[in-house]
Amino acid sequence: MRNEELIPADEICVRYQVERQFVSSLYESGIIEIVTVQETEYIHCDHLAEFEKMMRLHKELDINLEGLEAINHLLKQIQDLQKDNVRLKNRLGLYE
């Protein structure tokens, strides 16, 4: 993992104006991943979009952590179903 792909969690909190506890809670819930390098916690840039999504839902829709966990789980299910749907449509297209 390259260092430039890691963003310090503290910097993210300042930039997005969220409490450090919010980032920790997301990590503890398994919604985002945190990488620790030399006692500093980082979020990988690939997981930033997921973090931003959760932050928007939390800030803008007042959804608490339990709600975010449920939403995260259901969104993953929706994505899987959408993928399956596309795959099946493509398969079907071969026979039409």
Place this chain on the structure above:
Amino acid sequence: MEFIDYYKLLELERSASKADIKKAYRKLARKYHPDLNPNDKEAQARFQQINEAHEVLSDPEKRKKYDEYGKDWQHADQFEQAKKQQAASGGFSRGFGGGGRQSYSGNFDDDTFSDFFEQMFGGRARAEGAHRGAHFKGQDFNAELQLRLSEVHESKKHTLTVNGKNIRLTIPAGVENGQTIKIKGHGGPGIQGGPKGDLYITFNILNDTNFRREKENLYSTEEIELTTAVLGGEIQVNTFDGKVKLKVKPGTQNSSKVKLKGKGFPKYKKEGQFGDLIITYDIKIPENLTGKQKELFQELKNTGI
């Protein structure tokens, strides 16, 4: 340009209080928020309309103007002008704009307020509407690319159309069915100067060959004559690169396997490295023997085989 009934959009009476507006907005925003409706353009459009309605109705000045002119919004400027003249001659004066706002960003391009909004509240209001503290990365796009197994045996260029844009990509040899790759910066535009989203392509590989593939190894079944299996010999087998000659050892058993090293599928992103081809022998038992052949088999049997 059509008049937009913001009250109707938020399912509100015209007499709705500030709290009613907030409550209605929150309820609909939770339903149509783009983050909760991935890849649903209808929900995204609806959310933008709701956002716009909230933008106007939650701002007392904007709401006042909207309520005052309503369907006659096209003539709002003329009315304003007339009022200003009235004010100059001792009447009242007023302006609009500014004021606090609370609007949701969602995961979409902000520059999509309706022409109606643009016309009525102008560029300044729009600029305010687009203001947020944070910069957001654009939406990630997901696409599926269907390829044949024979097409991914070599690295090839493919052109993909994503949201009306053609993207030319080199698909490395050896990609697997169901594998997803990320193309950085080919997703939706960033919000307020944020970076573009990414494009995720999932491969759906259809097998158009007689080989079974497991990662970089290929598997096939070859029929061989009974006599070849017993006495040994040479056969020709199919590989991905064409036919090759293969020596069959005498006494080869049915379902026995041979491995052709390096004749399998290319290893993903490991140029010049290939898996193996594993061939299973299927010994063909002769049918419809002639009288002579039957006699010979009988003779063999009598020898104790």
